[in-house]
Amino acid sequence: MRYGNDNAAQGLEAATRATDGFEVTSLLSDKHNQQRSNGGPHSFEAQSRYPSDPEKDQQLLRLPYELLRKNFKVAQLSVERDSTAVKQSLKDTAQACLNNSSTPDEVLKNLDSMIARMRGLKRKLAACAEEEKRLQSHSQARVRHLGALYSMQSLDDVKYEAWSRTRLDRLLVDYMLRNGYVQSATALAQEKQIEELVDTGTFMQMGKIRDSLRNGRVNEVLAWCTENKKELRRMGSKLEFMVRFQQYIELVRTRDQAKLQDAIVHAKKYLLPSKDLYPSEVKQAAGLLAFPPEAGLAIYTNLYAAHRWEDLAKLFMETHNTLLSIPAVPLLHIALSAGLSALKTPSCHSSHLSSSASPSSSSSITSSVCPICSTELNALARNVPYANHTSSRVDPDAVLLPNSRVYGRAKLEDYSRKAGLDKGFVKDLTTGMVFEIANAKKVYIS
Known part of the structure; x- marks a missing residue:
């Protein structure tokens, strides 16, 4: 059971990293190369409704800005409302004094009322100033977080390991907050020290109003x-x-x-x-x-x-x-959709999962480390599109077998010879089906 949980966690991290084009392991890369030559499609266009990575991280900076704008409007409205009331009260009091229509006690009472109102305004503005300071601190922390990524020369940089883990923690906290797991989200944010990178207060307020409606x-x-x-x-x-x-x-x-x-x-x-x-x-x-x-x-x-x-x-x-310009879809869903698509190959959901291959074969080894082939992520990736591969790694002597699978001719003949087949026959590397080589058609890559 522990292995399954670890496998799921590793797969989740790999999928979110894949949105940046991060190659998880050399074995996984070898598997992708093999699948593109062993019956895999040469080019897939991923038609996704989810935004790209820069847009996915837009909320990180946009939400504090929207909250700052809202906080400023609250302060502005308070100043306008209270200052107008005080000016009108002062004008009425002065007019009453000039007309000798009010006693000194009434004048003092009016002045005390104006002073109390201005003190209340001062408290409101102090609260707005504290909120503005907090939001500015959050904005600065988020700018530093994103700036750290752009200071890296490549994704092979050792600093990217820590940065990607922080981003994954941030996505998990966002997901839990959206679904009402406030205590777990707060605990994770505190443990990972990313309180300034997540919007706990905003989602807590939303959750209270949502629950009240329910x-x-x-x-x-x-x-x-x-x-x-x-x-x-x-x-x-x-x-x-x-x-x-x-x-x-x-x-x-x-x-x-x-x-x-x-x-x-x-x-x-x-x-x-x-x-x-x-x-x-x-x-x-x-x-x-x-x-x-x-x-x-x-x-x-x-x-x-x-x-x-x-x-x-x-x-x-x-x-x-x-x-508040918050994406309707959880950021974790967006990252998983892009990452699963980038890592997905035809064999991940094939009905012929290496049943004819020996346990020691490279196919068995690579499938054991493939996040998409894991029990936890296989079902999630079933309906996502394949990624668009701009460079082809198909064998130059590719042929099409009668079962619509594409392999390199030399690779087929070598495998069939080792399998002890008669001359002129070849064996499908995946399904084990046997065909005459004369029935294979030459494939031309355009």
Whole structure:
């Protein structure tokens, strides 16, 4: 069992390294060369929907920038709001003094109120300054982390070993945070001392709001929507409307007359103003007043369904990630997709896995160290495309056998001679099938 876990860990590391073109071992490289000449395709174009490596690491610098921008807006809004209030209060107090319409005690009370408000503003700005300092420290650490890679002359540099392990740890922490394993992610980040390279706080806040929606609570997500109201309106997000719609559904669900009246007031305040943007939802909201949950109509049964809370949680996560420029797909998935594709060969999922080869053959040796052939990663790599190989290593005397496999003619004849076959017959190196050499067709590589 321990061997299996170690094998999976080694395979995961190899797959993530392969995104940088890192050659895992010379044996694995030999296996790739053999497969490209032993029936392997000469060129595969990997059509992937995932971004390239520089784009994959963009979040590392982009998220602190977005958080800094948000922090600045919070500070700016606080200054504008409190300074406007204090100026107006000061103006009113001064005017009252000139008109002799206020007593000295009232003037002192107004001044104390203004001083208390400015002290509150000072505390808010101090908190924003601390947050800005923290985010700048994170940005500097991340710039140093990425800069270390670009200072290496090649991937054979000894420093790359440590850098790639740090990146793998970072991807694992990101994956765990996205899936709610906050304690494990925090423990790993602390153990590897990469707290400044991961966004624990951001994902923890997202997880709390997501969990509150799954539990049927909306206060947290509505507070988040209010905090980011301008950005959400600019994005054209429907999150707040759908949350208000769900509130309306819960009021109607009870069929209590008082709650139905509250539902109508709620709809007039939050749903009707958006009837031009969401006409079908507003019409359905009106229909809910007439059709209770037990009515049995499919369209309204779906609105009363419990899974809508999970749908709201997913909508919130999508909106949250879009707002902060966080990739929708975990970075670990992106790295694995590219790495598995780079390491994948036809034999990794062949139905003829060296059954005719001896245990001591090079094919058996190389498959034992191939990450894609491991039990843990074989299924994951089954549907990823092959990598695009710009240089061909096919034997110059390649021939096509009747079973559509390509081998070098000299290699086939040598293998068949050692296998004791009659002259004029050759044996497939992989499947063991025997053919007449006259039936083999010459292959021309263009």
